[in-house]
Amino acid sequence: MFYERIDNKYILCYLCPHHCHLKNGQRGICKVRRAEKDRLYTVNYGEISSLAIDPVEKKPLYHYKPGKTILSVGGFGCNFSCGFCQNYSISKSSPETKYVNPEQLLKITLDAAKEGSIGIAFTYNEPSIWYEYIFDFLKEVEVSINKPDIVLVTNGYIEKEPLKEMLPHISAMNIDLKGFNDGYYKNICMGSLDEVLSTIELSSDKTHVELTTLIIDGYNNSDDEIEEMAKWIASIDKDIPLHLSRYYPAYKFTDRPTKPESLRRARDIARKYLNYVYIGNLPGEDNNTYCPECGGTVVERYGYYVMMNLNDDRCQNCGNKIKIVL
Template sequence: MTHPARYWHREGERIVCTACPRLCTMSEGQHGFCYVRKHEDGRLVSLAYGKPNAVAVDPIEKKPLWHFLPGTTILSMGTAGCNLGCRFCQNWDLSKAKSHHKRALELAPEDVPALARREGAASVAFTYNDPTIYPEYVIDAARAARAAGVAAVGVTAGYISDAARADMYPELDALNIDLKGFSERFYHKLTFSHLQPVLETIEWSVKRGLWVELTTLVIPGHNDDPEELRAQFRWIAEHVGPDVPLHLTAFHPDYKLQDVERTPPETLIRARDEARGFGLRFVYTGNIWDRVGSVTACPGCDLPLIERRWHAVAANRVKADGTCPGCARQIPGVFDARSQSTSGGRRYHLL
């Protein structure tokens, strides 16, 4: 079964998908690069609508989102396929699969919030692969979630068209955007995509008041050059501001980069210190044990506000109104589910 897709136009007998900058051109019967958008009977259809291939309950810290409803659980779901070709993909069994290669769960958009509630989750995440390839489902499911008082989250590479982004992102309550590196060479060679559209997505999202956290998987020999990382930190500070959380996470050998070593912890710790030197206030390390790099501290009085043990919150001292109990400074983020709007979406104003 298929579902009509949006974001396409016709060029003669072919169809051009406009959901992402890849602009796949398909003859009748062909799939796009993502495997789940197909030219069928003269129109574009989605093979992923209402058919997640992976569903699980995770700590929200695993997304990673560390300033959005900390300590809660999130219903995570993803489909087969992806619009990037990352050689280091750590979910490649999903992202490189076609829909019919993986058993799918039939889950209508209106049933998503009920499942989240049944599992005790405060929110739902479109993750594991990239929700860019099934925006129709994300939009409908996020609207159903909002109506039921369940937050919706997107975990994405941000490689999306202007039109799909303008429709899908405002329906979400939070985003974690993967800034995979900071050179066009890295993006072209290791992800089969381009850097500039991702930067545009990040800037667009933050400037429109969406809650955004960034993640960079630091890969030895590929995107860990100190000068490249400094350029990234400078860009974040200048273009989206010092209060957007940045997660620097450790790589482990996977998919087509089996011969690359794990990221040394000292690489992440040094990068975190440098990022803070550029004025970034909330920089975290992930996939390693680093007590300092897992604490959210108040930028006003340096009080440890949220302490974490891997993906578990050990202590949360942020007040329900999002302020520091020590100095009353407003901490960017959403720290209490009761502050979550369910009538048109919440907008977050960073300091």
């Protein structure tokens, strides 16, 4: 899907903003879309590298069905080249995989639902480059009596046309906002900030969205950058949850882990503009959800154990409506 033949010379892929121009035998930046015999093929269709039941908070999603579990599935490949990738063993290599067709995946999803799972999250590596497989899975869900929740954990680097086609079927998304500096995106991730912002803006209007930023000292944590990022998110919706995650050395990055005080400072700056800001990958940190009106605790979190103090989606103390899907 989403390609065309140009001047009988090459294939143009327009699934993502890279718009790779491929001659026969070449693969795109994502390493999973290959030009062959004047057509574009996916080499990752149905190839699963990772499968697990996770707490939904691990995605991370704090405002979408807190305390529930979700089947999580990943393939391989990515259309970014982040030097700090923590899942590089599947995003930047060819791991061992098992083929599972969409019908089988739906059965696995529904079997997991019998044990309490709310649905399926396409995660671990970049799901947008698994587009045709997810698209066919969604068609299976359409004709199924049971409708599992569908979650995407994504870098947001996808063109508008394929995104719009998928969005009506998506229950929730966590979108990586790597930073708020286009130079950082280009030099570290090999992407573009504006394209990701476009995805966030479009998606937040159609489904539940939370954002994650991996904070790395000296790269994307200046006060000005955090403030500009928070202001921009607030211009879309100040209730969008923002997760500021601690970096640890991985893949090509050997810098020291993010200082806890850097994360807390970023959180304090972001909270001037946003109602819900959390710190991830830092055990023991307060990640409760507080009512923006009265300051009362509406969701308590102890690791992945969750206790809610809500009347439906309203604060028990003042009755303020909290942006949360229960």
